[in-house]
Structures are given as structure tokens and as C-alpha cells.
Amino acid sequence: MENTTIKRILIAGSGQVGSEIGFYFAxxxxxxxxxxxxxxxxxxxxxxxxxxxxALAAEGWWGTVSPAxxxxxxxxxxxxxxxxxxxxxxxxxxxxAIDVKRETYEGLSLHCPAKTFFTSNTSTMLPSQIAAFTDRPERxxxxxxxxxxxxxxxFEIMPHPGTDAGLVDEIVAFSRRMGLVPILIAKEHAAYISNSLIASFVTTGLDLVARGVASFEDVDRVWMIGTAMEMGPIGMVDMMGIGTVYNALSHMAEHGGxxxxxxxxxxxxxxxxxxGKLGVASGQGFYRYPDPAFRHAEFLK
Structure with missing residues (x-):
């Protein structure tokens, strides 16, 4: 299958992340x-x-088709x-959650055409853990x-040992066609590159707050002033989704030692x-949205 034949995509899971991915491809x-x-x-x-x-039409549209x-x-x-x-x-x-993944892929395997290949946006699991739930692990x-x-x-692209090499090439080409920079993960690693880099940053910030060492605002202020970055670790937790961070850290604690x-x-x-305070998606996490305090100039004064 040539990557140019990828015309119809199914997004399994319509939460914040799935919604963003679906919107982007549309x-x-x-x-x-x-x-x-x-x-x-x-x-x-x-x-x-x-x-x-x-919002994106007002900011400057980047899509290849109109918002409508x-x-x-x-x-x-x-x-x-x-x-x-x-x-x-x-x-x-x-x-x-492994049981949710299993049920999802068993259903997808039953109903999707033979031509369909499966990808997961999992943040914590290895692709080889999930591939066994499908009827087409090589795809x-x-x-x-x-x-x-x-x-x-x-696009951080991570095959497992049984993934067809040709499929990896197709996904790399597809990601470029979609305006995404392909990052190939040569060896299975549950946190990818991005999450590996972010994990220490975020967990250190959360640890300081959870232990009462400093307020979440001051943790973010220190980072934002010290690095001239637009967001601190706690603001990033809100953006990533507190539920997502919670699930990832729970998995690391329970299954990763x-x-x-x-x-x-x-x-x-x-x-x-x-x-129910889950960050940007729910309107409140550590900060209130859509106008979080760290976006205001006074926050750093």
C-alpha cells in the first residue's frame, strides 16, 4: 500500500488527545x-x-483545507x-489501561478491513505489549x-520487533505528507524521546508541590523566570491533561518499580x-482555563 492511499482515518477515543489528532488530520x-x-x-x-x-482560524490557519x-x-x-x-x-x-486497550484492539481487529493498519498514541506502554491484542501484529x-x-x-514512530519494515517507511512518508516531522524510535522505549525528557521535569515539579515544598505557582515562576520559557512544569501538566499524567505515573509506579x-x-x-479537575480540557486543573494566571505579565512579578 502506498502512503498516498491513506484517505480515511479512524480515531479510537474521542478525548482531548484523540480530538486534536482527528482535527489535525481532517x-x-x-x-x-x-x-x-x-x-x-x-x-x-x-x-x-x-x-x-x-480559535485557530483567528490565530492563523495552517490547514490545507478551510476550517469549514x-x-x-x-x-x-x-x-x-x-x-x-x-x-x-x-x-x-x-x-x-491494558484491559481497555485489549478490548479496543479486539474490536478493531474484528471490524476493520484487511488493508487497515493500526497505530497507538500510548504514552506508557510498549507497542509489543499491544500488538498481541490485534489480528495483524505486523501492521x-x-x-x-x-x-x-x-x-x-x-510524529514519534516506534515499531516493535514484529512490525513490517515497509510499514515503517510508509508511516514516515505519510507523516511528512501530513506536515509532521517523523522521529524514528529505533528501540522500544515506553516513554519515547519526548516523554523521557519531559518526565523528569514534570515529576520533579509535582513532587515539590505534593510535598509542600512550594506552591505550584512558585514552582512555575522559578522555571519561567530562570529559563525564559512560556510555561512551567505545572502548567504543562494541565496542558497534557492531569488524567493522562496520573495514569502514566500510576503505570510507572505499579509496573515500572x-x-x-x-x-x-x-x-x-x-x-x-x-x-474532575483535569486541566485545560475540563476548564480547571491547577489553573483555571481558558485564561490561566501564568499567561498574565503580573504572574512573574
Missing amino acids: ARGLDVVMYDVSQGSLESSRERHGQFAT ETLSRLTYETDLAKAAVDVDLVSESVTE FLACHVARPIWARPM RTELLPIVTYLKENFVDQ
Whole structure:
């Protein structure tokens, strides 16, 4: 299959990350079907897409088709059999839980055409862990994006030992056609390059806050003043999604032997996750959105 035949994409998981990926590919001229078991999640995704189109059109549009055409290329479906019709590529961004991944890929394997290849945006799992859940492990690999994808356009491509080498070449070519810089991960590594670099930064900031060493605002101020960066580690947690960070750190603590992360996991669960404060996506995390305090000049004074 030539990469130019990738015309229809199924996004499995319509949360913040899946919604951003789906919107990006639609804006690059592909037909995108958003799939989720929850109709409510799909409606929220549709609302996000409208907000993305409005905000990005005002900031300076980067898509290869208009905002209006972008929205027309997006469809929403709770029936996987219908969503999977004639799809060329699946991009999966469901919850970072092994049982959810297994159920998702078993369903995709049942309903997707033989031509379809599967990709996962997993942040914590190795592609070889997930490939076994599919009926086509040789046509599976991880493709991880930075957020938001239109502002940080790269594709971290991680095959597993059983991935067909030709598929890797196709994904590299496809990513370039989509305006994404391909970053090939030569050896399986659960945190990719980006998350490996970010993890120490974010967990150190969260540790200082969770232990009461400093306020989350002061942790961010120190970083922003000291490095002249526009965001600190706690603001980044909000942007990444507190639920996503919580799941990743939980997985590292429980399955990666990183028990020192457990106090941070407990802190996030009790103070944010259990209260529905999930960051940018929910309108409140450590900061309130859409106008967080760290965006104001007074924050650094």
C-alpha cells in the first residue's frame, strides 16, 4: 500500500488527545471518523472541534483545507462496525489501561478491513505489549504526538520487533505528507524521546508541590523566570491533561518499580482526578482555563 492511499482515518477515543489528532488530520484533507463507546464523549469532541476551528482560524490557519471543510470531514460514531468501514489507518488514544486497550484492539481487529493498519498514541506502554491484542501484529506500531499537534508537529514512530519494515517507511512518508516531522524510535522505549525528557521535569515539579515544598505557582515562576520559557512544569501538566499524567505515573509506579512516584499519584487523585479537575480540557486543573494566571505579565512579578 502506498502512503498516498491513506484517505480515511479512524480515531479510537474521542478525548482531548484523540480530538486534536482527528482535527489535525481532517485539516490536512483526510476524512476522519471519531469513534467512542460514549455518545457524550463524542458530543464533547464535536464541540472541541468547533472551538479549535474558531480559535485557530483567528490565530492563523495552517490547514490545507478551510476550517469549514475541516469540520465537514469529521464524522462521529459509537458503532464500531460502521466506523470501521473502508478505513485505511487507525489512530488509537483510549485510556491508558491494558484491559481497555485489549478490548479496543479486539474490536478493531474484528471490524476493520484487511488493508487497515493500526497505530497507538500510548504514552506508557510498549507497542509489543499491544500488538498481541490485534489480528495483524505486523501492521501495528506506536505513533505518538506532542500536544497540541498543530503547534508541535512531530510524529514519534516506534515499531516493535514484529512490525513490517515497509510499514515503517510508509508511516514516515505519510507523516511528512501530513506536515509532521517523523522521529524514528529505533528501540522500544515506553516513554519515547519526548516523554523521557519531559518526565523528569514534570515529576520533579509535582513532587515539590505534593510535598509542600512550594506552591505550584512558585514552582512555575522559578522555571519561567530562570529559563525564559512560556510555561512551567505545572502548567504543562494541565496542558497534557492531569488524567493522562496520573495514569502514566500510576503505570510507572505499579509496573515500572517507580514507587517513589506513589505520593504524587495519591496527591493528583485526591486533589484533582476525583474532583474532575483535569486541566485545560475540563476548564480547571491547577489553573483555571481558558485564561490561566501564568499567561498574565503580573504572574512573574
